[in-house]
Amino acid sequence: MFASLPTPLRVPLAMLLLAANTVAHVAVLFALTLVKLVLPWRGARVALSRALVAIAESWIGVNGVLFDLFTRTRWRIEGLAGLRPDGNYLVLCNHQSWVDIPVLQKTFNRRIPFLRFFLKSQLIWVPLLGPAWWALDFPFMKRHSREQLARHPELAGKDRETTRRACEKFRHMPVSVMNFVEGTRFTRAKHAAQGSPYRHLLRPRAGGVAFVLDAMGEGLHAILDVTLVYAGGAGSMMDLIAGRIRDIRVLVRQRPIEPALRGDYGNDPAFRERFQAWINAVWAQKDADVERLLEG
Incomplete structure (x- = not known):
């Protein structure tokens, strides 16, 4: 409906409504968070945690409606059958943009x-x-350069401990843990610098995926392998709001978590080699999926 408005009117109006939606939902979120912090009863805190998630889902839902109203972006999404709102998933995805x-x-x-x-x-x-x-x-991680880790190896252990604490908390609630496996957004310069063997992807980083699978134990029941493609090229958040991203394609593959995918990645060389071979095979298929989605 609003997608036909002139751009000088449409884009500021869309930004205003997105900002108002964010402020309104975050205000309620903060108020309930303050109540949660002072309540001594665990049952009440659990109920408030669910309410906080419901607020976040409402915020996302309204944002989605606004994108539909103000843009002519075409969405093609495959593979959503069989998903469960009460499930526990590890979501793996390629990374192209903040979009x-x-x-x-x-x-x-x-x-x-x-x-x-x-x-x-x-x-x-x-x-x-x-x-x-x-x-x-959301767990917050301190990222360290290779030079910092070389000088202070103990810093790597702190990130692993933060991940383990987050995973322990997640084991007691329905959760979807998101991991951009490449560790950074795709650019042609990064692709060339890595000497990536994939045409459309950077090299996957297996360690973080293996650590989450091990730390969550039986708390996860499936992996969602997601491939994102922007047919006209990846853009910025402003490109999305302004409707300049015209075609978004998403493919979801649900993968079982086999017992062989859990192990001590840091201290078991044989397991590390097997896990790297698995994630490389996943990434090879994803590269082929990107090619197919771009052609479709």
Whole structure:
């Protein structure tokens, strides 16, 4: 309906409504979080945690409606059959743009448990959203360069401990743990620097995936292998809001978690080799899927 408005009117109006939606939902989220912090009863805190997730899902739902109203973006999503809102999933995805996050949220909202990402610690300072992510139990990670880790190897252990604490908390609630396996957004420069064997993807980082699978134990029942493609090329959040991203394609493959996928990645060389071979095979198929989606 609003997609036919002139761009100078449509884009500011869309941004205003998206901002108002964020402020309204985050205000309620903060109020309930304060109540949760002071209540001594575990049952009440659990109920409030569910309410916080419901607020976040409402925010995502309204954002999705606004994107539909203000843009002519075409969405083609495959593989949603059989998903459970009360399930427990590890979601693996290629990473091209910050747009990936609202695309994943719109794709999975209320179809699976609320998506939780491992975020860089600096993102907690993002106005409104940073504290909201903290209130929703998003784990914040401190990323260290190879040089820092070489000087202080103990820093790697701190990230693993943060991951383990988050996974322990997630084991007691329906959850979808999100992992961008490449560790960074795709660019042609990064692709060339890595010497990636894949045409459309960066090399996958197996260690984080293996660690989450081991830390969650039987708490996860399936892997959702997600492939995102922007037929006209990946754009920015402003490109999404302005309707310049015209064609979004999403493929979801549900993969079982075999017992062979759980093990000590850090200390078992044989398991590490097997797990790397598995994730490389997944990525090879994903590369072929990207090619097919681009041609479709």
